[in-house]
Amino acid sequence: xxxxxxxxxxxxxxxxxxxxxxxxxxxxxxxxxxxxxxxxxxxxxxxxxxxxxxxxxxxxxxxxxxxxxxxxxxxxxxxxxxxxxxxxxxxxxxxxxxxxxxxxxxxxxxxxxxxxxxxxxxxxxxxxxxxxxxxxxxxxxxxxxxxxxxxxxxxxxxxxxxxxxxxxxxxxxxxxxxxxxxxxxxxxxxxxxxxxxxxxxxxxxxxxxxxxxxxxxxxxxxxxxxxxxxxxxxxxxxxxxxxxxxxxxxxxxxxxxxxxxxxxxxxxxxxxxxxxxxxxxxxxxxxxxxxxxxxxxxxxxxxxxxxxxxxxxxxxxxx
Amino acid sequence: xxxxxxxxxxxxxxxxxxxxxxxxxxxxxxxxxxxxxxxxxxxxxxxxxxxxxxxxxxxxxxxxxxxxxxxxxxxxxxxxxxxxxxxxxxxxxxxxxxxxxxxxxxxxxxxxxxxxxxxxxxxxxxxxxxxxxxxxxxxxxxxxxxxxxxxxxxxxxxxxxxxxxxxxxxxxxxxxxxxxxxxxxxxxxxxxxxxxxxxxxxxxxxxxxxxxx
Numbered sequence: 102x103x104x105x106x107x108x109x110x111x112x113x114x115x116x117x118x119x120x121x122x123x124x125x126x127x128x129x130x131x132x133x134x135x136x137x138x139x140x141x142x143x144x145x146x147x148x149x150x151x152x153x154x155x156x157x158x159x160x161x162x163x164x165x166x167x168x169x170x171x172x173x174x175x176x177x178x179x180x181x182x183x184x185x186x187x188x189x190x191x192x193x194x195x196x197x198x199x200x201x202x203x204x205x206x207x208x209x210x211x212x213x214x215x216x217x218x219x220x221x222x223x224x225x226x227x228x229x230x231x232x233x234x235x236x237x238x239x240x241x242x243x244x245x246x247x248x249x250x251x252x253x254x255x256x257x258x259x260x261x262x263x264x265x266x267x268x269x270x271x272x273x274x275x276x277x278x279x280x281x282x283x284x285x286x287x288x289x290x291x292x293x294x295x296x297x298x299x300x301x302x303x304x305x306x307x308x309x310x311x312x313x314x315x316x317x318x319x320x321x322x323x324x325x326x327x328x329x330x331x332x333x334x335x336x337x338x339x340x341x342x343x344x345x346x347x348x349x350x351x352x353x354x355x356x357x358x359x360x361x362x363x364x365x366x367x368x369x370x371x372x373x374x375x376x377x378x379x380x381x382x383x384x385x386x387x388x389x390x391x392x393x394x395x396x397x398x399x400x401x402x403x404x405x406x407x408x409x410x411x412x413x414x415x416x417x418x419x420x
Numbered sequence: 421x422x423x424x425x426x427x428x429x430x431x432x433x434x435x436x437x438x439x440x441x442x443x444x445x446x447x448x449x450x451x452x453x454x455x456x457x458x459x460x461x462x463x464x465x466x467x468x469x470x471x472x473x474x475x476x477x478x479x480x481x482x483x484x485x486x487x488x489x490x491x492x493x494x495x496x497x498x499x500x501x502x503x504x505x506x507x508x509x510x511x512x513x514x515x516x517x518x519x520x521x522x523x524x525x526x527x528x529x530x531x532x533x534x535x536x537x538x539x540x541x542x543x544x545x546x547x548x549x550x551x552x553x554x555x556x557x558x559x560x561x562x563x564x565x566x567x568x569x570x571x572x573x574x575x576x577x578x579x580x581x582x583x584x585x586x587x588x589x590x591x592x593x594x595x596x597x598x599x600x601x602x603x604x605x606x607x608x609x610x611x612x613x614x615x616x617x618x619x620x621x622x623x624x625x626x627x628x629x630x631x632x633x
Contacts, residue, residue, distance in 0.1 A: 113618055117593065119600060147633045148626055152594060154568060155575040160475040164485050168475060168492045172467065175493055176460065176500060334460055341461070367460075 103131045108138045116145055163254045163268065170301035177300075177332065253297060256290070256305040258312075265290070265309050281313050291322045300332040307335065311342040320346065324355045327372075333365045340371040348379060357391060366401070373404055377411035389415055452512055456504055463503070467496055470513065474520050480591050481524045483576070495523040514605060521588060521606050528584035571632060578628035586621035593618050 103111075108131050114120050115128050132139050255268040265286060266278045279286050287310075294306040307326060313319045323346065327339035340359065343352055359372035373395070380388050389412065396408035448469070454462035474495060478488040498519050506515055579587055589607070592598045593614075598606075604614040626633065 110619075113615065113622060114600070117600075144626075144633060145622075148622070148629065149594075151571065151629055151632050152575060152625065154571050155595075156572075158479060158485075160472060160479060160488075161485075164489065165472065165475060168471065168489045169467070171489060172493050172496050173464075175497055176463075179497065179500065180460070334464075337461065 103127055105131075105135060105138055108132075108135070109141065112142060112145055115142070116149065162257065166255050166301065166305075170299055173301045173304075173334065177334070180333075253293060253299065253302050256293070256302055256309060258309050263312075281309065287313070287316070287319065291318055294322050295325055300330075300335055303330065303332070304335050304338055307338055307342060311345065314342065314346040320351070324351060327355055328358060333368060336363075336365070336368045337371055340368060340375060344371075344375045348383070353388070360391075360395065360404075370403065370407075373407055377407050380411050381414045384415065386415060448512060449508065452503070452506065452508075456506070463500060466512075470516055471496070474516075477520060477591070477596065478524065480595055481588065482527065487527075491520075491523055491527055495520045498523060510605075514602075517606050518608070524588055525584050528587060532584065574629060574632065575625075578625050581628065582621050582624055586617055586624070589614055589617045590621040590625075 108128065111120065111124070111128065115125065120128060132142065253267065253269040256265065258265050264278060264280050266276060267286070267289060268276045277286060277289065281287055281290070290306045290310050294303050294310055297303055297306070303326070307323070310319050310323060314323055323339060323342055327336055327343055330336045330339065340356075343355065346352055353376075356372045356376050359369060360376060363369040363372060376388065377392065379385060380392060392408045392412050392415075396405050396412050399405050399408070448466075451462045451465050455466055471492065475488060475492050478491040478495075479485070482488050482491060499516055502519070506512065579590070582590065585607070589603055592603050592606070593600065600614045600618065601611040603618075604611040607614060607617075
């Protein structure tokens with residue numbers, strides 16, 4: 102038999118149903134015989150009832166989108182700053198012998214100085230990046246008239262129906278919901294992915310549009326994003342989307358441009374991987390001269406190696 | 421998305437992919453490894469698996485959406501910066517929630533230090549609450565609604581008077597439904613310590629809300 106003190110000490114476990122069946126049976130047996138402990142339990146139940154009145158708001162989809170957008174931008178800043186550089190160095194340095202770590206750190210700083218100069222050198226053919234995003238999307242439709250959209254807070258697909266929901270502010274708050282086959286929805290998303298200022302929303306729009314890459318307007322928009330989006334993450338996502346698209350001269354041209362001129366090495370590697378994998382997969386010898394050029398001339402060792410492997414595999418195909 | 425406990429270990433049910441099946445543990449490990457190698461897309465996927473629950477807890481702790489957004493950002497930036505130190509010794513969700521817990525605790529301590537603890541009953545929060553509760557009673561009773569609002573204000577005030585650790589333990593137990601063992605694990609203490617902390621919090625709330633009970 103439990104004592105009243107033991108009952109008091111386990112009262113919360115009882116209330117929150119954290120006792121085993123045996124412990125609960127012993128507890129119930131004590132309660133049946135002890136009016137004071139029953140009263141204490143009832144008091145606690147009433148307190149729980151009162152506390153149950155409080156209900157903090159659940160996160161709304163708009164709040165989730167705002168949080169993701171703010172985090173996305175903070176991570177962009179993080180990656181471009183000193184912290185990002187140091188973080189990238191840590192795994193490399195930690196694998197070295199301690200005596201070599203100091204020397205590598207000094208060498209890295211020297212190389213970084215040269216690298217900075219190299220990065221900032223004048224380019225003969227810079228990619229036509231937009232310094233500012235395109236003006237707000239204007240859409241003429243039955244839903245919005247000719248209102249100008251000032252803010253888009255959500256673009257989310259419904260995996261069950263294939264529909265998409267877009268929440269935006271024009272002169273009033275509007276939610277558009279419908280299939281991507283709806284020209285108005287598609288036009289809005291194409292405009293958004295190409296020119297809306299918020300990178301998170303552009304990326305969500307890109308995800309949604311990737312399922313309709315067979316449509317000429319969507320295809321053109323996806324390639325445009327890969328070439329021109331100011332955000333590295335969005336461009337990288339666009340390369341991944343383009344990888345899944347049906348191959349064509351336009352895709353090939355866009356990937357070659359990225360392979361030759363893209364400033365971000367991650368996006369550039371992704372484009373080169375896509376090109377090299379395609380060449381090997383379909384035995385496309387039309388791209389052989391380009392790959393040979395990259396395999397012998399590219400300043401990056403990974404690119405030279407990746408392209409050399411692709412060239413070698415194609416050469417093995419020759420009679 | 422739900423917060424679940426499984427055998428005392430914290431488990432956060434993640435975002436369900438289009439197919440409806442939960443992300444496999446092996447897939448999550450692969451995502452973590454890719455994120456550790458600097459793959460931003462993989463990190464984004466991890467964020468999207470857990471961010472709903474993180475934001476839910478942040479909202480409970482601070483009340484206002486703006487402050488919750490700050491906590492959300494601070495927590496995930498810390499996760500991003502220290503992900504390289506995660507060695508798969510525990511579940512990723514447990515590790516992540518520990519980071520979130522520490523961010524929430526720091527926030528509550530800062531508030532306390534600045535003596536700015538206020539009941540998180542902003543006008544916006546109130547409005548949102550009433551808008552989300554369907555008024556399906558035959559007759560809407562304004563007096564009852566007013567009383568409900570006053571009770572919530574009193575509860576928020578009593579919770580704000582708890583010390584940061586008691587407050588967080590109480591939120592995790594009473595409103596998030598975590599097992600005491602999981603809370604102990606998150607706090608880096610034992611189940612017994614978490615239980616004692618919950619006991620103290622409940623006693624303080626009982627005193628503060630005595631006239632309502």
